[in-house]
Amino acid sequence: MSDQATQKETRGFQTEVSKLLHLMIHSLYSNPEIFLRELISNASDAADKLRFEALSQPQLLEGDSELKIWIDVDKDANTITLRDNGIGMSRQEVIDNLGTIARSGTSEFIKNLSGDQKKDAQLIGQFGVGFYSSFVVAERVEVLTRRAGLSAAEGVKWESGGEGEFSVESVEKTDRGTTIILHLRPTQTEFSDSFRLKNIIHKYAEHIAIPVCMHSENWKEDGEREVGDYEVVNKASALWTRPRNEISDDDYKAFYQHISHDFDEPLSWSHNKVEGNLEYTSLLYIPKRAPQDLYHRDGVRGLKLYVQRVFIMDDAEQFLPMYLRFAKGIVDSNDLPLNVSRELLQSGKVVDSMKSALTRRLLDMLTQMAENKPEDYAVCWAQFGQVLKEGVAEDHANQDKVLKLLRFASTHTTDSIQSVSLADYVGRMKEGQDKIYYITADSWTAASQSPHLEVFRKKGVEVLLLSDRLDEWLMSHLTQFEGKSFQHVAKGDLDLGKLSSEEDKQAEEKLQQESQSLVERLKKVLGDKVEAVKATQRLTDSPACLVRSQYDLGVALRQMLEASGQKLPESKPTLEINPQHPLLARMAGTADDGRFENLALIVLDQATLAEGSALADPAGYVKRINGLLGELA
Numbered sequence: 014m015s016d017q018a019t020q021k022e023t024r025g026f027q028t029e030v031s032k033l034l035h036l037m038i039h040s041l042y043s044n045p046e047i048f049l050r051e052l053i054s055n056a057s058d059a060a061d062k063l064r065f066e067a068l069s070q071p072q073l074l075e076g077d078s079e080l081k082i083w084i085d086v087d088k089d090a091n092t093i094t095l096r097d098n099g100i101g102m103s104r105q106e107v108i109d110n111l112g113t114i115a116r117s118g119t120s121e122f123i124k125n126l127s128g129d130q131k132k133d134a135q136l137i138g139q140f141g142v143g144f145y146s147s148f149v150v151a152e153r154v155e156v157l158t159r160r161a162g163l164s165a166a167e168g169v170k171w172e173s174g175g176e177g178e179f180s181v182e183s184v185e186k187t188d189r190g191t192t193i194i195l196h197l198r199p200t201q202t203e204f205s206d207s208f209r210l211k212n213i214i215h216k217y218a219e220h221i222a223i224p225v226c227m228h229s230e231n232w233k234e235d236g237e238r239e240v241g242d243y244e245v246v247n248k249a250s251a252l253w254t255r256p257r258n259e260i261s262d263d264d265y266k267a268f269y270q271h272i273s274h275d276f277d278e279p280l281s282w283s284h285n286k287v288e289g290n291l292e293y294t295s296l297l298y299i300p301k302r303a304p305q306d307l308y309h310r311d312g313v314r315g316l317k318l319y320v321q322r323v324f325i326m327d328d329a330e331q332f333l334p335m336y337l338r339f340a341k342g343i344v345d346s347n348d349l350p351l352n353v354s355r356e357l358l359q360s361g362k363v364v365d366s367m368k369s370a371l372t373r374r375l376l377d378m379l380t381q382m383a384e385n386k387p388e389d390y391a392v393c394w395a396q397f398g399q400v401l402k403e404g405v406a407e408d409h410a411n412q413d414k415v416l417k418l419l420r421f422a423s424t425h426t427t428d429s430i431q432s433v434s435l436a437d438y439v440g441r442m443k444e445g446q447d448k449i450y451y452i453t454a455d456s457w458t459a460a461s462q463s464p465h466l467e468v469f470r471k472k473g474v475e476v477l478l479l480s481d482r483l484d485e486w487l488m489s490h491l492t493q494f495e496g497k498s499f500q501h502v503a504k505g506d507l508d509l510g511k512l513s514s515e516e517d518k519q520a521e522e523k524l525q526q527e528s529q530s531l532v533e534r535l536k537k538v539l540g541d542k543v544e545a546v547k548a549t550q551r552l553t554d555s556p557a558c559l560v561r562s563q564y565d566l567g568v569a570l571r572q573m574l575e576a577s578g579q580k581l582p583e584s585k586p587t588l589e590i591n592p593q594h595p596l597l598a599r600m601a602g603t604a605d606d607g608r609f610e611n612l613a614l615i616v617l618d619q620a621t622l623a624e625g626s627a628l629a630d631p632a633g634y635v636k637r638i639n640g641l642l643g644e645l646a
């Protein structure tokens with residue numbers, strides 16, 4: 014080993030770590046005990062990693078294969094010591110793992126912190142603070158560690174007061190694994206009490222698969238305390254291997270927090286043992302909140318994979334489709350080989366069958382939640398609805414199930430909350446209505462105020478209001494729901510089917526005849542700015558609106574494609590007018606051609622604005638409007 018490496022060196026934390034440490038110490042003060050859960054969780058992961066590496070390199074166990082965690086308290090020294098004989102860390106790993114946060118989305122996460130302690134505590138919890146939570150209770154933390162397989166001389170000591178800097182030096186360490194010594198803050202001495210620590214272990218680490226040992230204690234008759242041997246404090250059996258009726262809700266919740274590093278409780282879970290052709294156990298959770306990296310390409314996703322109870326890997330993505338990437342959990346297979354690798358997981362019958370079964374299981378979980386606990390499902394939809402929508406295109410086999418899970422805003426409700434299911438919509442359809450009507454716009458306000466809704470409001474027909482970025486794309490993949498096709502209310506001729514009566518049709522014909530000369534005059538003035546001009550009964554309050562062809566891309570999709578550099582053919586709208594509107598009635602009577610042209614251009618521009626599109630000549634529009642205002646003044 015070079016001198017350089019053995020020297021004690023002092024390094025600065027990555028900027029993100031310093032910021033996070035500072036915020037965390039102040040935000041988690043109300044729940045400091047979670048430090049123990051985090052450290053036990055890390056030690057248990059270290060044991061899992063060692064067991065996994067030892068499958069191919071048994072010598073790593075160094076003759077000591079009983080993996081455990083030991084916790085000691087020293088009331089006089091005011092310290093807690095956690096020791097594990099897991100995988101340990103090399104010098105470089107110590108620097109990388111305990112000096113940086115290599116997680117995607119960290120900087121955005123920090124930007125989101127508000128300075129409001131309560132809100133930040135929740136966010137920090139969601140992010141997962143792990144090892145750094147030690148500093149909530151400790152003013153100084155020492156880590157002594159040696160990686161399995163390295164020599165005793167390659168031990169490492171890391172030390173920090175959690176304020177910007179840490180030191181690392183090489184030390185002799187004969188036993189493999191990691192020892193963490195917490196020097197408690199004077200305000201946190203309650204944690205140097207073994208009784209308190211045992212309670213926390215029962216609460217958070219009862220079903221961690223590895224034994225957590227502490228000295229037994231007895232009170233002698235003379236009131237003296239007698240410290241005995243180490244005893245195992247927790248149940249130390251992997252939670253998912255136990256029968257469901259022996260597991261309490263609290264156990265399930267604590268286990269979720271262990272695997273997800275989320276401080277919040279899960280919204281729901283499902284624990285299943287499958288026997289038969291395939292044998293596996295799954296425990297799936299739906300979180301309460303979306304993680305920061307839900308939309309990151311390299312965000313964390315997937316389940317924890319075990320094979321015959323041996324931990325194999327975190328974030329195994331192959332067991333659930335992308336659109337269910339928000340789910341957390343474990344899957345323990347009896348069919349996969351212990352030496353299964355990420356590459357091997359890419360293909361294969363066993364993985365494929367497990368994936369379809371787990372997908373169905375999760376969709377059923379969501380369906381049941383939607384039916385039995387709609388208030389929970391509302392939370393779930395608000396957090397993950399955008400991701401679930403991807404399933405409509407991604408998962409044809411389960412499209413029907415996914416469709417039932419979709420929620421929309423609609424003209425039936427008065428706010429932008431997406432709470433209407435397609436089944437609700439169909440249940441409220443008017444007699445004779447054979448289509449599901451919807452509109453897309455770039456905001457709920459734009460959608461709900463669109464002139465295209467006027468005729469539907471008049472007839473009392475519900476319209477779904479779609480304003481999420483993905484919605485136009487989503488609708489391009491949707492053909493029907495329960496035999497009803499979808500119809501964009503601003504695309505194609507207004508076809509109300511049986512909703513329009515014989516009188517409606519006659520009135521429309523009459524309207525068209527009467528407005529023929531106005532329509533022709535408008536067409537002449539607007540020229541190739543529009544595909545056509547039509548007088549219809551679509552509108553009641555507005556003078557005009559734009560209608561796109563049935564196969565036209567929506568405004569948002571068009572903007573998205575154009576922004577990505579695609580050249581799209583020009584799309585010309587049809588201008589539909591409401592001849593009964595006072596403005597158009599006056600225009601029809603105007604003999605002044607210049608004035609007529611001005612007004613016609615204003616009507617077209619306003620219909621374009623109402624659609625959410627940009628004007629081709631905004632300055633011209635402003636000039637014309639100012640001309641009119643000038644006349645008024």
Ligand SMILES: Nc1ncnc2c1ncn2[C@@H]1O[C@H](COP(=O)(O)OP(=O)(O)OP(=O)(O)O)[C@@H](O)[C@H]1O
Pocket residue numbers: 051055056059097099100101102110111140141142143144145191273274
């Ligand atoms: N007892 C340990 N033995 C071996 N490695 C450890 C131990 N504790 C921590 N580490 C290493 O340090 C890394 C950082 O730990 P930390 O708890 O901060 O984050 P994490 O567990 O990866 O995720 P999270 O922040 O979500 O808890 C771990 O991923 C692991 O590689």
